[in-house]
Amino acid sequence: MTDSNRTRPRRSTAPTMLHVAEAARVSVATVSAVINGTAIVSPELTARIEAAIRDIGYKRNAIARSLKMGKTRTIGLTVADITNPFFTDVVAVLQEVLHRAGYAVMLCSNDEDMEMQDEQIQLLLDRMVDGLIIAPAGDDANLKRILGGTKVPIVLIDRICDGVEADAVILDNQRAVFDATTYMLQLGHRRIGYVSGSLDTSTGRDRLEGYHRALEASGVPFDETLVRFGNFREADAYNASMQLLTQPDRPSAIFSANNLMVIGVMKAIRDIGLSCPEDVSVVCFDDFPWADVFRPQLTAVAQPVRAIGEQTAQLILDRLAGRIEDEPRRLVLQGRLMIRNSCRPHASLLQGATA
Amino acid sequence: MTDSNRTRPRRSTAPTMLHVAEAARVSVATVSAVINGTAIVSPELTARIEAAIRDIGYKRNAIARSLKMGKTRTIGLTVADITNPFFTDVVAVLQEVLHRAGYAVMLCSNDEDMEMQDEQIQLLLDRMVDGLIIAPAGDDANLKRILGGTKVPIVLIDRICDGVEADAVILDNQRAVFDATTYMLQLGHRRIGYVSGSLDTSTGRDRLEGYHRALEASGVPFDETLVRFGNFREADAYNASMQLLTQPDRPSAIFSANNLMVIGVMKAIRDIGLSCPEDVSVVCFDDFPWADVFRPQLTAVAQPVRAIGEQTAQLILDRLAGRIEDEPRRLVLQGRLMIRNSCRPHASLLQGATA
DNA sequence: CTGAAAGCGCTTACAG
DNA sequence: CTGAAAGCGCTTACAG
Known part of the structure; x- marks a missing residue:
């Protein structure tokens, strides 16, 4: 069916943008443009490309995109103990609003173990998360060092660490x-x-x-x-x-x-x-x-679990969008x-x- | 200090392997070799490279690595309700053993909403997770379709979906x-x-x-x-x-x-x-x-929460390592x-x- | 409105 | 034991 001369063996790997481009007889740039709505493309080409995408079952590779764009659209989250219903409730809210904003969340729980916490944060940072939300297990010097080197927005919840340059939402x-x-x-x-x-x-x-x-x-x-x-x-x-x-x-x-x-x-x-x-x-x-x-x-x-989750999410979303850029903010909520x-x-x- | 002729302005982006290579006066291939222990490198070069890494504060970019390697070392996890202590306990165990095996986990919770679940699984798949652990919200046709197209190992926990080709660990x-x-x-x-x-x-x-x-x-x-x-x-x-x-x-x-x-x-x-x-x-x-x-x-x-978590993690780890490749397994545990x-x-x- | 080409930061044959 | 070069799948100036 395909009239391409260099016969590409049907590999089991996922279809790529190039496959779509070939099938629609356009360049990858055009494919990218229609996928991202990043430029105006003629209706005919758009239709041809969309059909090709559907036929081939193409899905954009988010990893490649992240590499190019320098952002992963994922947020790292570490809590001291996921088994604690308080943290769970907050995580549920965070997950919900962050997901609605198009972010995935990588979750770590460390059972109040600071060494493991530091390892996890390192792992999150290596994976180039765009932001970090941390309910810190404790107040160790290593955490400050690890976090000191990074540029990603950080918000501390529930617990704060004095040496760490970060937003925080905590209780009074x-x-x-x-x-x-x-x-x-x-x-x-x-x-x-x-x-x-x-x-x-x-x-x-x-x-x-x-x-x-x-x-x-x-x-x-x-x-x-x-x-x-x-x-x-x-x-x-x-x-x-x-x-x-x-x-x-x-x-x-x-x-x-x-x-x-x-x-x-x-x-x-x-x-x-x-x-x-x-x-x-x-x-x-x-x-x-x-x-x-x-x-x-x-x-x-x-x-106020929901408020904590929502304000934390809002804060990091605002930082990510560059809507706020001043020095760290600290939100203090009241218990009842x-x-x-x-x-x-x-x-x-x-x-x-x-x- | 650096005698490189094309003066590279000190950009605020993270240092890359190329920077290390320049600083240590070797090729990036050699840097990669010592970082990954993937080839034998002379003690002198190794020392020079390690010193450069430390000086520069270089950290390997896991995204670039993932793109090249075709694996992300992360596992997607969706549960119907993270607020449910049963799921939380299982998640804690999963997180623990998966992390110990070098995997990160991306967590989603969907409040028993199937549409949101499908969206989340899509998001996880787009991010090229190496495996998927799902406590399905329900038994809808969409899930089967979405999962049908993918090659990543899947294990269902707690609940199963008949149309889905996947391992499962459930209770009797x-x-x-x-x-x-x-x-x-x-x-x-x-x-x-x-x-x-x-x-x-x-x-x-x-x-x-x-x-x-x-x-x-x-x-x-x-x-x-x-x-x-x-x-x-x-x-x-x-x-x-x-x-x-x-x-x-x-x-x-x-x-x-x-x-x-x-x-x-x-x-x-x-x-x-x-x-x-x-x-x-x-x-x-x-x-x-x-x-x-x-x-x-x-x-x-x-x-038996711990057993569920451990056996699930083991199952997916075995699949990922290619230690098991036969048809889907179903583990049935007993309650008390x-x-x-x-x-x-x-x-x-x-x-x-x-x- | 569309395409050829460079480049994100890695890994890995392939030569030497 | 070491390096030059291609390529993973995208995005994005830059020409046309």
């Missing part, structure tokens, strides 16, 4: 924990256990600071035996809570610095033979979709304390009430 | 639901509501079939007013359960065909003023990490019923016991 963690702690104090709790995240993260530090400040504001002395480190993981939080609850004058309430850890806290309470909220009140950071149908209904700090039934007034208050 | 859904339903029947329940997933998915069909068979095996007649469709989403399941629970002779137990839906089921039970397990027993498909610390402690079918406290014996049995 200190304020949120201040409010949550104050709530517990108002219920009469004086010994409030605190299961902390890693202090290598800004969230770990800011949340603990919120706890601190709330105690201070209420004139309750800080007792360092009441803070234990759970590093944002369930198992660690379980151990931390076991220690907290088996020490002499045990806390009457516990604050868990994230969602994964509160499971460990609850398991410890159960395993020791106590119950929540009867024996110990609990508040945690991050809300759950099921929090108001299972008991105890957890009192929790809810983050969802008061449910995992806290009880402290015994002292109850006695006061009945007396 | 029918068996799992058979067991779960049988458990409820043994507790004396006769009117068991069933909140189903979409019948456009194999899991939707197979799970419902398991329910069917269990009733049949126990000689309990099938009542179609007891099955409602929740399409794997919380809100739909809520409505489905409201209908189920407000109909005349309401069910004494409900089976939820996945994890997201059970939240809707529980909300409906609560909003109607009933409680679980006192008024209605509940069992669901998919386990939760917190299932045994919050009440009611849900009785659930647990999937985790009996906890969300079911009570039916009143008729209790009376029998006390009488």
Whole structure:
């Protein structure tokens, strides 16, 4: 059928633009023009080319295009733990709006391991992602070095790293924990256990600071035996809570610095033979979709997940489009304390009430 | 410093292999050889080249490499809903082992929307992913067409599509639901509501079939007013359960065909003023990490998440390496019923016991 | 409105 | 053991 003289063996590789050009008897430049709408092509040629594309089943090779254009239309995304519903929810939103804008997203999760994180970011950068969204596992020097050398727009979410030149969208963690702690104090709790995240993260530090400040504001002395480190993981939080609850004058309430850890806290309470909220009140950071149908209904700090995702996506899209070019921006959103039934007034208050 | 005669203005673009070659005074072929260890290069040259790479801060451009090599070392992954903890857990495992094998993963989530799914798969294919892992949103003809044209290895997880030529790793859904339903029947329940997933998915069909068979095996007649469709989403399941629970002779137990839906089921039970397990027993498909610390402690079918992830990753890695080349394989894993406290014996049995 | 040609940054026979 | 050159599949000035 084809009258081309140098018979090209029908190879199993995908058809290329050249094949289309041959079939439509035009140049590849013209094919490219119609595919990209990048120049006006006569109706006849357009039709011939479109037919050829259809016949041959041609698909543009995005890799070749990326090489030539210097952009890949993909965004790299690393989160500390994809298993954490908070990150998952944010990722879902990001994915949705970025995809709508024509970007693919490459996702990495590193289980809070900084070395793996750095490796992953390297891998993303090697693949020439156009932008990078990072919920950093921690605050290490390597990250700063790796990111320092790159030109791609970066936005940090949830956690920030001081040395890194990047936009950020985060929560007002200190304020949120201040409010949550104050709530517990108002219920009469004086010994409030605190299961902390890693202090290598800004969230770990800011949340603990919120706890601190709330105690201070209420004139309750800080007792360092009441803070234990759970590093944002369930198992660690379980151990931390076991220690907290088996020490002499045990806390009457516990604050868990994230969602994964509160499971460990609850398991410890159960395993020791106590119950929540009867024996110990609990508040945690991050809300759950099921929090108001299972008991105890957890009192929790809810983050505006959709807003975080949307604003992050918008920010990076604006950078990519060159719509903003000034120095790094920092967006700080507010959390909301969802008061449910995992806290009880402290015994002292109850006695006061009945007396 | 550089004695090159055609002075190359220090552009802001990343350094290329040619820059390294010039700096080390060798050809790019030699640079490539030492970077890839693809040929033996004398120690002196190697040292010079490595020094140049370090000085210049050269990083290999993976896009150019992909174009030349015809492979991208990235795997596309689409799941119906990244917000679903089951998928999240599998994704985490996949990501981990694939990354360890040197692959990046491009993730898409489509909120159970088939059109968006097809678009995403197209996007992944355009970007020349080396392989595709899909938890299909549904069973549409378009998917078959899109996938039909491609040569990349595909593995379906969780759900299968009959027309698609691909490996698959799935659960024995029918068996799992058979067991779960049988458990409820043994507790004396006769009117068991069933909140189903979409019948456009194999899991939707197979799970419902398991329910069917269990009733049949126990000689309990099938009542179609007891099955409602929740399409794997919380809100739909809520409505489905409201209908189920407000109909005349309401069910004494409900089976939820996945994890997201059970939240809707529980909300409906609560909003109607009933409680679980006192008024209605509940069992669901998919386990939760917190299932045994919050009440009611849900009785659930647990999937072997890690095994699913690992076997899927292994399968696609084996295909990519050409270690297996025969016809599509199908791996079927078994679920496990985790009996906890969300079911009570039916009143008729209790009376029998006390009488 | 259309085409010939260069080049994006790599890899890889092929000579030497 | 090393280098000159072609080519992966695109896009884009530049002529006509």
